[in-house]
Amino acid sequence: MIVLNWNGVDDTMQCMEHLLASKGVEFRTILVDNASEGDDFRQLSGRFGSHPLVDLRRNPENLGFARGVNRIFAELLALGPERPRYVALLNNDAFPDPEWLAALVEAAELRGAGAVTSRMLRHDSPEKLDNAGHVFLNTGEVLPRGSAEPAARYDQPAEVQGSCGGACLLRLDMLEDIGLFDEFYSTGYEDAELGLRAWLAGYRQIYQPAAIVRHKVGASIDKIRDLDYAVTLQLNIHYAYFKLMPVAVIVWNLPWILLKTLGLLIVPAVTGRWRLLKVQWLALKRTAGQWPSIRGARSQQPKPRLTFRQIVGGQEFFLGRYWRYFYRFVLKREKTIFER
Numbered sequence: 001m002i003v004l005n006w007n008g009v010d011d012t013m014q015c016m017e018h019l020l021a022s023k024g025v026e027f028r029t030i031l032v033d034n035a036s037e038g039d040d041f042r043q044l045s046g047r048f049g050s051h052p053l054v055d056l057r058r059n060p061e062n063l064g065f066a067r068g069v070n071r072i073f074a075e076l077l078a079l080g081p082e083r084p085r086y087v088a089l090l091n092n093d094a095f096p097d098p099e100w101l102a103a104l105v106e107a108a109e110l111r112g113a114g115a116v117t118s119r120m121l122r123h124d125s126p127e128k129l130d131n132a133g134h135v136f137l138n139t140g141e142v143l144p145r146g147s148a149e150p151a152a153r154y155d156q157p158a159e160v161q162g163s164c165g166g167a168c169l170l171r172l173d174m175l176e177d178i179g180l181f182d183e184f185y186s187t188g189y190e191d192a193e194l195g196l197r198a199w200l201a202g203y204r205q206i207y208q209p210a211a212i213v214r215h216k217v218g219a220s221i222d223k224i225r226d227l228d229y230a231v232t233l234q235l236n237i238h239y240a241y242f243k244l245m246p247v248a249v250i251v252w253n254l255p256w257i258l259l260k261t262l263g264l265l266i267v268p269a270v271t272g273r274w275r276l277l278k279v280q281w282l283a284l285k286r287t288a289g290q291w292p293s294i295r296g297a298r299s300q301q302p303k304p305r306l307t308f309r310q311i312v313g314g315q316e317f318f319l320g321r322y323w324r325y326f327y328r329f330v331l332k333r334e335k336t337i338f339e340r
Helices: 009-019 040-048 064-077 100-111 172-178 190-200 227-244 247-271 274-289 291-299 308-314 318-331
Strands: 002-005 029-033 054-058 086-090 094-096 115-122 129-131 134-136 142-144 167-171 205-215
Touching: 002 009, 002 064, 009 029, 009 040, 009 094, 029 040, 029 064, 040 054, 064 086, 064 172, 086 100, 086 172, 100 115, 100 167, 100 205, 134 190, 142 190, 167 172, 167 205, 172 190, 190 205, 190 227, 227 274, 227 291, 247 274, 247 308, 247 318, 274 291
Parallel strands: 002 029, 002 086, 029 054, 115 205
Antiparallel strands: 086 167, 094 205, 115 129, 115 167, 134 142
């Protein structure tokens, strides 16, 4: 179990209290303070420093999520035959039910999954879902499944195309095979890219509705949310898609990708959503600037184990989802994630 803290000690205290009440499975927690600016580490040391199930550490600098977690992944993989079978990730602002971890392990064992994702509920509105795994659009986006929908609709296990890194279980053998988080990512989307890579490599990824956590949506990201974050998020989507997808799949989807891109430029311009337009334009410029890095990363990827037909068949066609976005963000004038 890995929990990272960065300037969020109150949430982390609550998260750890919930986690240490877990039942039905043996575990230990590596709790890492990612160079918080205040006295977070002192407070965590006072509460958990001598706890037998907690290995408390402090990074000398803020490594971010991907680098901070990868350091622990590498340490566990280096244990060889003595390493655990699974590693779980939990956001410090996510509060698990006592059976959460046991439910994840049970699903992994029964279904032979490489990854198992949780039923993440919104902390302030637990009747609504935050995340039930990931879906992959034919226009390149990896998106949370069921976000803001009634949680009761998602009460059955399902195969998904990735897990939210805020509350999931990963098989270490899978990580040894496909690699760790891509450290290109500094502000999110690393879990989406890892899930997409696992899916292309043929690993089963399962949504387990019995594994319940309540998540303070945005509590971590709000600390760094600004224009650069919004642009980087869109860049991250482009990077993952063009790094991982076979040429045939890109060509097949290219008309829809171009249509979506034009829409994201034209609609904000017509409706006066200048920040959204700026984000999309800057993201395209940054993607062009990163193209040598994308090509270099792409050249190092193994051939997908899924066929063209399996990849195309596993995509969700974008239009239905984007029509709902049009209704919410254009007709109803709600703010998009890129404008917050």
